[in-house]
Amino acid sequence: MLKIQNGKLTETEYCIEAEAKNAAIFTTGNGYMGVRGSFEEFGSIRVQGIYVRGYIGTIIEIMEPFPDNEYMKNFYFNEEKLKDFEKQESVINLSDFLLVRVSVDGEVFYPWKGRVLSWERTLDPATGVLERKVVWDNGTGKQTEFLFRRFASYENRHKYCMYVSVSPVNYSGTVKILSGIDTKVKTCGQKVLHEVGKWGEECLLQQVKTADYYGFEAVIGVRNGFRLNGDVVGRTARECNCVFADVLEKRLDPGDVLELDKTVCVYTARECASGEEMKESARALCTSSKPFAGELKAHLVRYRALFEKTDIEIEGDEEAQGYLRYANYQTLISACDDSVHSLSAKGLTGERYNGFVWWDCEIYQLPFFIYTLPALAKQALLYRYRLLNQSKQNAAKDGHKGAKYAFCSSVTGDERVWIYARHPFLQIHINADIAYGIINYYRVTGDTAFLLENGLEMLCEIARYWISRVQCEDGRYELKNVTGTDEHHLYVDNDAYTNYLVHFTLKKTLEYLGRFSGSAGSWKLTEEEAAKVRDIVEKIYLPLEENDLIPQFDGYFGLSRTLPTAGGSSAKSFQMKQSGLYHLSQIIKQPDVMLLFSYINREDERFTEEQYRLNWDYYEAMCETASSLSFPAHAICSADNGRMLSFYQNFLNSVKIDIDDLHHCAWQGVHSGCLAGGWISVFRGLFGINMAENAIYVDPNFMPLWKKIRLTFEYRGVRIAATMEGKSLAFEKASPAPLKIIFRGRETLFEGQRLEFKV
Numbered sequence: 145m146l147k148i149q150n151g152k153l154t155e156t157e158y159c160i161e162a163e164a165k166n167a168a169i170f171t172t173g174n175g176y177m178g179v180r181g182s183f184e185e186f187g188s189i190r191v192q193g194i195y196v197r198g199y200i201g202t203i204i205e206i207m208e209p210f211p212d213n214e215y216m217k218n219f220y221f222n223e224e225k226l227k228d229f230e231k232q233e234s235v236i237n238l239s240d241f242l243l244v245r246v247s248v249d250g251e252v253f254y255p256w257k258g259r260v261l262s263w264e265r266t267l268d269p270a271t272g273v274l275e276r277k278v279v280w281d282n283g284t285g286k287q288t289e290f291l292f293r294r295f296a297s298y299e300n301r302h303k304y305c306m307y308v309s310v311s312p313v314n315y316s317g318t319v320k321i322l323s324g325i326d327t328k329v330k331t332c333g334q335k336v337l338h339e340v341g342k343w344g345e346e347c348l349l350q351q352v353k354t355a356d357y358y359g360f361e362a363v364i365g366v367r368n369g370f371r372l373n374g375d376v377v378g379r380t381a382r383e384c385n386c387v388f389a390d391v392l393e394k395r396l397d398p399g400d401v402l403e404l405d406k407t408v409c410v411y412t413a414r415e416c417a418s419g420e421e422m423k424e425s426a427r428a429l430c431t432s433s434k435p436f437a438g439e440l441k442a443h444l445v446r447y448r449a450l451f452e453k454t455d456i457e458i459e460g461d462e463e464a465q466g467y468l469r470y471a472n473y474q475t476l477i478s479a480c481d482d483s484v485h486s487l488s489a490k491g492l493t494g495e496r497y498n499g500f501v502w503w504d505c506e507i508y509q510l511p512f513f514i515y516t517l518p519a520l521a522k523q524a525l526l527y528r529y530r531l532l533n534q535s536k537q538n539a540a541k542d543g544h545k546g547a548k549y550a551f552c553s554s555v556t557g558d559e560r561v562w563i564y565a566r567h568p569f570l571q572i573h574i575n576a577d578i579a580y581g582i583i584n585y586y587r588v589t590g591d592t593a594f595l596l597e598n599g600l601e602m603l604c605e606i607a608r609y610w611i612s613r614v615q616c617e618d619g620r621y622e623l624k625n626v627t628g629t630d631e632h633h634l635y636v637d638n639d640a641y642t643n644y645l646v647h648f649t650l651k652k653t654l655e656y657l658g659r660f661s662g663s664a665g666s667w668k669l670t671e672e673e674a675a676k677v678r679d680i681v682e683k684i685y686l687p688l689e690e691n692d693l694i695p696q697f698d699g700y701f702g703l704s705r706t707l708p709t710a711g712g713s714s715a716k717s718f719q720m721k722q723s724g725l726y727h728l729s730q731i732i733k734q735p736d737v738m739l740l741f742s743y744i745n746r747e748d749e750r751f752t753e754e755q756y757r758l759n760w761d762y763y764e765a766m767c768e769t770a771s772s773l774s775f776p777a778h779a780i781c782s783a784d785n786g787r788m789l790s791f792y793q794n795f796l797n798s799v800k801i802d803i804d805d806l807h808h809c810a811w812q813g814v815h816s817g818c819l820a821g822g823w824i825s826v827f828r829g830l831f832g833i834n835m836a837e838n839a840i841y842v843d844p845n846f847m848p849l850w851k852k853i854r855l856t857f858e859y860r861g862v863r864i865a866a867t868m869e870g871k872s873l874a875f876e877k878a879s880p881a882p883l884k885i886i887f888r889g890r891e892t893l894f895e896g897q898r899l900e901f902k903v
Contacts, residue, residue, distance in 0.1 A: 155263070156264060158255045160256055166181055167181045168813050171474070171814070172273075174298050175301065175520075176296075176480050177197070177304065180192060181267075182242065183255070185253055187329070189329075194239070194240060197485045198484035199362060199412050200234060200358065201336050201355070203332045203334055203498075204334060205562075209226070211711075213710040215727050233560055237331040239350055241304065241324075243322070244322070247320045249282075251282045253290070255278070258282045259281040260279075260280055261287065265277075267470070269451070274292075275293045287314050292307070304409075305408070305439040308321070308323075310401070311399065311400060312396050319394055322383065323366075323391075324366055324368070324389025324390055327386060337355070342388050348390065349365050360413050362413070363419070368405075368406050372402055378392075379391060380392055411425045414484055453516045457854040464795070467822075471822040476517075477492070480523065484527070485501070486528070487510065487816065488500060495812075500553060506584075508821055509816060510585070511743070512820045512824060514584055515857040525585055530557075531549070531556070532602060545611065547602070549574050572623070573639070573642040576606075579653070586837075589858075596660060603656065620683050623643055624638070628640070628697065632720070633697065650677050650681050694737045696730075696737050696763075700730060709725065731766055734774045735763070735767060775794045775795075776794070778794040780824070783845040788845070791825075791829060795829075802819070840884070846870070846903070865877070871902065872900060874900040875894060880895075
């Protein structure tokens with residue numbers, strides 16, 4: 145059973161069937177590494193997982209979909225290509241360094257053996273520490289108390305720290321602790337990681353390598369420190385078979401405490417030039433490590449400074465507060481301060497989706513960091529810049545100019561879409577999403593250096609792609625044969641979300657080129673290209689019916705408002721709630737049109753309030769929320785339209801998506817984009833904040849169920865605290881820099897330290 149208790153996510157009993165799901169939910173990490181919440185005493189194949197950002201290899205994916213209706217046959221799968229599909233890139237599971245196995249008089253502690261007398265596992269978002277307290281009867285009446293604590297260090301991203309204590313309750317006997325590395329692990333059920341070598345002197349070192357053409361190497365170092373009743377004791381043996389571990393065996397009496405401080409250090413070929421450098425780096429970091437308490441203190445100095453910037457305080461709803469803090473924690477540990485990789489759909493919590501980066505990154509996840517920790521947001525955009533040359537090659541392969549970013553992106557930037565799936569190849573909105581992320585980052589931060597050195601070059605190459613991709617018919621530009629964010633409908637023309645976002649991002653590209661014309665590099669648009677972009681901006685088709693409804697794509701309103709069904713064997717495996725003939729129906733998977741009103745800044749493509757209301761009423765009814773990305777967008781739309789109970793439910797779905805396992809797949813890894821949407825739902829949905837380059841627009845939607853809400857965000861280098869209480873909204877800042885705030889259409893200059901609005 146999971147619940148929020150004292151601000152922590154708490155599991156109050158051992159549940160064997162929930163092990164895999166809770167392993168994902170109890171993931172600890174620091175952006176560089178993610179460690180699933182498997183137990184120290186044993187890491188089952190489906191449960192265990194330790195992943196390092198950018199550490200990839202290839203796996204064999206056994207895919208045997210059975211398309212049993214015309215939609216799946218003609219629109220979803222390409223069965224000819226399925227015959228060729230075999231290998232795919234994936235994040236690779238590292239050796240299980242959590243291993244701490246305890247035996248009592250020869251009986252190994254496993255929670256599924258003997259009897260668990262008490263059990264409490266907690267994840268504290270405020271510290272990043274995972275803790276487990278257990279009292280266990282080994283089946284013969286001998287009771288033992290266990291305490292397990294662990295965290296991924298923010299003081300040094302290569303470090304993972306663990307603490308274990310063992311104490312007999314009612315017996316005298318021999319207790320044995322084995323601590324080290326379980327060297328036998330699998331990725332996607334396959335043995336992908338191979339050992340190069342292992343060494344053990346003052347610490348344990350294992351060097352591994354992926355068995356494929358990448359051949360990426362890594363070194364894991366472990367240092368074990370044992371104490372008995374506070375006194376340091378040395379290991380008594382070492383095991384080097386399936387496990388590589390230090391062993392301590394002692395006779396204990398009731399009240400004795402045997403403790404283990406365990407420090408793990410991980411380095412990969414991503415950071416080191418050679419295997420020897422990896423070994424020396426891991427050895428040096430292990431041997432210089434402090435006991436657990438000292439490592440925790442150093443970690444908290446760095447971690448709390450980051451977490452506080454992402455925190456939202458909610459008074460009057462302890463449950464909502466706890467779940468939101470959990471969601472913010474999972475979002476925070478998904479980002480890293482380098483551009484090797486970016487924000488993936490599962491973070492570093494599981495192997496599902498192979499660790500790929502999707503459009504969710506720039507639209508759903510990146511805003512969280514732009515508004516709270518812009519330095520981390522910049523790294524995610526620099527990842528896209530690093531892949532620019534490969535993206536130009538992607539476009540050339542398709543016969544187009546400029547850059548075409550991969551819809552499924554790994555560390556190399558080439559397209560990693562599963563070749564048998566039709567729809568991802570058509571989701572060219574990814575280019576507009578990335579362009580929007582660049583624009584959104586710049587207008588909030590004012591980071592001109594990034595724009596001139598990186599951002600404008602990407603925007604220009606993306607613009608070149610659109611020049612070669614649009615078609616001119618009857619005096620207007622169209623984008624044909626695409627798939628929008630709603631993946632239920634393929635091969636459509638003029639997807640509304642795509643067309644509107646292309647229009648806006650091209651318009652801003654021209655604006656920036658004009659503003660910085662004297663600083664632009666050799667990559668700037670030619671006069672001919674710029675003229676073409678201006679023409680596209682002026683003449684691109686922006687769908688809008690006379691009745692103020694926006695058709696999601698050409699012919700959308702001519703489809704059935706109900707969903708014909710047929711077949712039924714494989715739909716739910718591919719994010720469909722029914723085996724529907726979606727090509728005949730208006731039923732959509734997730735928001736498309738409504739993203740233009742929720743996640744896209746309302747000042748970008750300005751619609752009237754009446755148009756907003758009409759489209760929200762229509763598309764909410766058509767969306768089957770088969771994707772978790774529906775919930776935060778629906779929360780924002782609900783708030784904007786005064787439906788606060790609907791906001792509350794969609795908000796809770798956003799932050800509880802995995803804890804309540806709403807989509808029945810949490811064991812695969814958390815839904816990172818949806819969880820990031822919890823913060824955005826409050827910031828954008830309740831506080832109603834939209835940011836432009838010259839002002840902060842505020843149009844709040846007050847929440848009657850919560851007494852007070854407080855958050856902080858950053859705009860143009862100024863940290864601002866915002867507090868909503870009743871029907872008042874106050875802003876505070878320490879900086880003397882004046883800021884323009886437009887509150888419900890009225891302009892105010894925020895010059896002092898505090899500014900308050902009352903309705």
